[in-house]
Amino acid sequence: MHRALAGLVLLLAGCARNVRPPEQAEATQAAPAPVEPEQPKYEHIFLMPPERALAEAAKLLKNEGWVLQPMEDPRLLLTEWRAAQIGTKSWGYQSDGDHTRYLVSSESLSERECVIRIFKMKRVAFSNDVEIKPEASGAIHNRFVGMKRFEDEFRARGAPVELAQRERDTAAWVELNGATQGTRDLELERQLTLILESRPSLETLTGSLKLSRDDSFARDPTFYLKRWKEPVQEPCERKVPGFQPLLKAGLTVLIGEQLGTKEVPASVGDLMCEASQAGHAVTLALTVPDKEQARIDAYLSSAGKPADQDALLGGHFWRKVQQDGRGSRAMMDLLDRARALKAQGRAISVVAMDTDMSQGKARDAHMAGKVLKPRAARPQDVFLVLAGNAHTRLGDADWNDDFVPLSRHVVEKHPDVKVLEVGYAQGRRWGCDVELNGDITCNVMGITPGPVVEIRPQTPVGVRMLPKVHSEGFHGFLDVGALSASLPAIALRGHEPEAPAAEPAKSQVPAAPAPAGSGEAATPRSAP
Structure with a gap:
């Protein structure tokens, strides 16, 4: 966790922003089956301190x-x-209705892991607005006895004392003047999950500050990418269904990224492979500061050996303290795939379009210029532009009326641009956020999709187009499945081989029973 430094510029990248409900028309390519609620086996674990979630x-x-x-x-x-x-109202008695309150409980699993449970608690109370005395005789007495018996039986159903007991003490939230029951409110928990895990990611711009870590250490040989050793360094084995109808000379595609994931850069690499295999020259534009362009060009012309990888990672962008996901291991691998394709004789170019000196609409105007200039110089190239979706969407920014995204500058010159939003399932990413005390923390975070971009985890990679532009300003989806975090490329961890599929995730915990005072067992949630 690092204190925000003077001169550090923070920009909302929008990498996990939600969108409004989808248009009513059917997509031109079959949409994945809707995600139906399932009975999960595990609690959902938030990767943050419990006080932040509360x-x-x-x-x-x-x-x-x-x-x-x-x-x-x-x-x-x-x-x-x-x-x-x-x-x-009947016989002087009237139900006051369902009395409702909410109880939120937190369970800390570690310094930055917690489980949040939300219980909707109910009780029913009765009021008597006329005086009926038990010593009365006749019909009035019989009415009193009948209503009293009914009320007593109704209160007894909830057994509030027994429900609330914990080591013989009545829980603090229980009152003994009505039957009390509590059940998990999964809808409210879903809303909270979206708030906590669909937050726009912070893109950290260093400006003129040197926020570099000391990397004078020796890297273990297992750190380095091994593609340069292979006889065929990039076989381009995976096709992307739905991309073929779009593929043509001069195509420009803007992809709204979820920062800090393995899946998005890998899928963009598949698009690059497929376009180059079809005989097209490809230009890949990334949100890397333009001061890194010389290092990238040198790497693309290199053999990709460990010394070449060290040279690529020598720039401040890769070594800054607040790594926001743009300099991830997956992004490094994407550059290595571009290098391998170029080594095979493919026409591949990479543009570092970002800047560390500007922010807001000035930054997006700078990025647009970095795209439009080579676009004009190489009109037949297939351009793949990867950026946070606040930069790629054509719709209005809901946080700043004056903000003009990269996409609008590009579409003015090239109206046939295609904007793809990433479709994904719940998972994790690497990103930065601001803590309650104002500190900036960058670490693995949970990410939960909104209803428009949500797909099933098993959904294969593919392009899915809409019949018309969505109200938020995109033309279709690049579906990538469940997201997993890609750590910063500079990290000495995060490049280990994947764990066997049969091994259970360490972050999952079995569903816990409801705390004392609730009337039903806790309904579990699944861990990402």
Whole structure:
């Protein structure tokens, strides 16, 4: 965790932004089956301290109009009761309706791992607005006895004392004047998950500061990419269904990236392979500062050996402290695939289009210039532009009315540009975020898709076009499946071989029972 430094520029990259509901028309290519709710086997683990998750849960409840009560236990949130009167008045008695409140409990698994459970708690209370005395005789007495018996039986159903007992103590959130039951509110938990894991990623721009780590260490031989040793360095084995109808000379595709993942750069590499195999020259534009262009060009012309990889990673972009996902191991591998294709005689170019000196719309205008200049010089090239989706979408930015994204500059000159949003399933990424105390932390984070971009984890890589541009400003999807984190390329970890598929994920924990005071067992959530 690093304190924000003076001069560090932060820009919302929008790499996990949600979009509004999809257009009603059918997609030109069959959309994947909708993601139906399933009974998960594991709790969902948030990769953040519990106090951070609880703070967002508190905001969510307050935005819904709930009033929080003070709690001595910092692991809990509790709202006041909210009642809606229902039923009709009869014999002087009337139901006050379902009294509802929310209980949020947190369980810390490690310094930055926690489970959040949200319980919707209910009770039913009765009021008597006329005085009926038990010593009365006749019909009035019989009515009193009948209503009293009914009320007592109804209260007994919830057995609030037994439900709330924990080591013979009644839980703090239970009141003994009505039957109380609590169940997991999975819909509200889903909303909280989207808030916590669909946050726009921060892109850290160093400006004129030298925020480089000391890399005078010796790397283990296992660190280096091994493609340069292979007889055929890049066989381009994986095709991308749905890309062929788009593929033509002069095609320009903008791909809205989820920063810090393995799958997105790998899928863009597949597009590059397929276009070059079809005989097209390909230009790949990346959100790497243009000051790294000379290093990239040198690497593309090299043999890709360990010394060449060290030289590529020598720039400040790769070695800065706040790595935001743009300088990931997967991005390094994408550059290595471009080098391998060029070594086979393919016409491959890479453009470092970003800048560390500008921000906001000035930054996007700079990136657009870096794309449009080679686009004009090489009009027959297939251009693949990879950036955070705030830069690639054609729609208005909801955080800044004056912001003009890269995409709008490009489409003014080339109206036939295609913008693809990444379709993905819940997983993880590497990214940066601001903590409650203002510190910037960069680490593995959970990522949960909104309903428009959500696909099943088993969905194969493919391009899926819409019949018309979406209201948020894209033409289709590049589906990549479930996301996994790609650590910074400079890291000495994160390049180990994949664990065997049969090995259970270390971050998964079995579903825990509901805490005392709830009427049902906890419904589990799946870990990413």
